[in-house]
Amino acid sequence: MKRITLFLVLIAFGIAQAQILEPVKWYTSVEKISDTEYKLISKAKIDSGWHLYSQMVPEGGPIPTTFTYDDSEGGFKLLGNTSEEEGHIVNDPVFGMKIKFFEKTAIFEQKIEISGEQSTLNAFVEFMVCDDTRCLPPSEMDLVFILNPSENNSGLPIDSGKTSSVDNTKVNDLLYGLSPEDISKSSSNCEGEIAITSSTEDGGKSLWSIFGLGFLGGLLALLTPCVFPMIPLTVSFFTKKSGQNKASGISKALLYGFFIFAVYIALSIPFHLLDSVNPDILNEISTNVWLNVIFFSIFLFFAFSFFGYYELTLPSSWTNKTTQAENAGGLIGIFFMALTLAIVSFSCTGPILGSLLAGSLTADGGAWQLTAGMAGFGASLGLPFALFAMFPNMMNALPKSGGWLNTTKVVLGFLELALAFKFLSNADLVQHWGILKIEPFLIIWIIIFGGLALYLFGKIKFPHDSPIKKLSFSRIAGGILVTAFAIYLVSGFRVNEETKTFTPLTLLSGLAPPVGYSFIYPNDCPNNLECFKDLKTGIEYAKKVNKPIMLDFTGYACVNCRKMEEHVWSVKNIDNIIRNDYVLISLYVDDKKELPEDEQILVNRINGGTRQLENYGHKWANFQTQFFQTNSQPYYVLLNSDGTQILNTPVGYTPDEDDYAKFLECGLEVSKMNDNE
16 A cells, blocks of 8 residues: 555656756765775765655655665675664654655765775665655666775865765865854844845945946046047047038947947956856955066056156057058948057056956956946047047047146056055965065055155156146145145054054055054954954854854955954944954955865865865855855854854945944844843
8 A cells, every 4th residue: 555655646746747856966985994995975965855765664665775886897895784874763744654764964884895906886876755745756876986095185085976076064074163054044033134134235346336436447548648639530530531421420439439348348258257167266366476466566567657667568560450450441440440549548548457457356246347347447438439529519628638648647657556565465465474564555655645746746757747837736736635645644653542553544445454464563353353263263262152153254355354344343332242242253265374284175166066275265265155155255144152053144345334233233132032042
């Protein structure tokens, strides 16, 4: 009768289900016991709500899980039977009997003894799964075990499954002391949690704000000697070439502007290809020590180019080829005119584009931020050509070319010089060189902007500057503003008596090193807080003092992380909560310090494939993506004292002080609810 029940269940649900269900995935690994003995490990990962049945089930029940090992070549013998975990024994609602089954995961182990040289062992498993209302037909899965002890130095199982997966359970236990399955969301909720979440979902730099910055960069490029004189020449070319047909001239100018926009958009496409291969790759690029040093060198090179000591140009052959292609006429000719403009103006636009590229790589949005910035830049460059073609009389309002164009270029050179030290600071922070701490950084910036003020007041000259007979209003006003900014930088040496650090400057958030990174007032944690930089150590301390945990996924080169620490965490009530009510664990995803050898292992990527952990940044970035399915920073997670329960919805960049305070208070409220249960 039971067999008939099983048959009817399978038929009914087999017909009813149109989709193919695969609630169990199998992984294999091998542990070496001795030179001739091995342990073959088969791990089943089971979807939520489904049950995998034991190897031992009562008569008339479901199909038991069965392992068959291929010994056709006679190279090994089995030592005992295949063992399994304890599992659960309950009354099965489908079969109406007590049956042992497994939920979430199941591990089966078989010891073998090999008699010769054997590199692989084949097997297959037959199994059956059910949930509370249905069963799936019995399935068979081929298993492959690779016997390669020489590569198993870490003591972890060697991946050999057809899924090319690493045993996450053992890896996570070694690295973090827990697995994603060990962490659950608290069933308790605090009042207003949804409101907090919705107000912070759009935190950080939106793509529109990056577009705006790119647009501003394009406007600055328009005011340089390489681009500005091209506006009347190009507009005149389109309007005169079309003769009496004004509409034709306007349409061609619009196409010209659009193609300028398209050229700069196209420059961001390769970075999307990189991002699709590995979501962490742009973060790894942006925090790469030597790449930041290269950026520093490039920005210095750009700065002195803007000062007029040499010109940056792309190969003349490029210009010649695009100029020749302009003669093709029609859409193709207009496109190559736009491409020619992009090439010949590179000496002025190149440094601005370099700043945009470097800034996008060090931001959370990666390739999409770069695309938004490039779109803004291209739109800003292309728009004037279209507008002035439609309304030629507007060109009468344009200022005449002159010395002010070179002045704009030199001012940009000073800005490039200042930004160069931001990238050197990134490398210094990530590599822990201890060279460019807050004091020398502020002094260098004070000297740079002091020099800019002297230039605007006419006290310093550069090679291409025209003689100054009289200071213009714009030079005087600009000099006063820059002098005020230099004085503002000096105020960064004021000491905050509460935190015993220098006072963070709002305008330098994310540009300057953290104020705790100091020769005079060194502090390993933000705002002189007590923090842990190791997950296991922090959890042990939280258990000891019975306080909830605040996980802070951060980075040494993370701009928004510094803004949060210096301008939100420093608010008195927020500082009191973090300092007194939470155990702070700060995990730096760009820390390049090398991991111990036993932790330099392969781990699974969430989007498929594996990666080798080499440093602490890799370790914490893997923890964030595996456990919380996100790879942006800052990212804040509130946990109970043993790290197994998420108290409320995690948040990212939350510049609103009240929202962030509510987020912290919500976590405390839920923690107290759980303690009282």
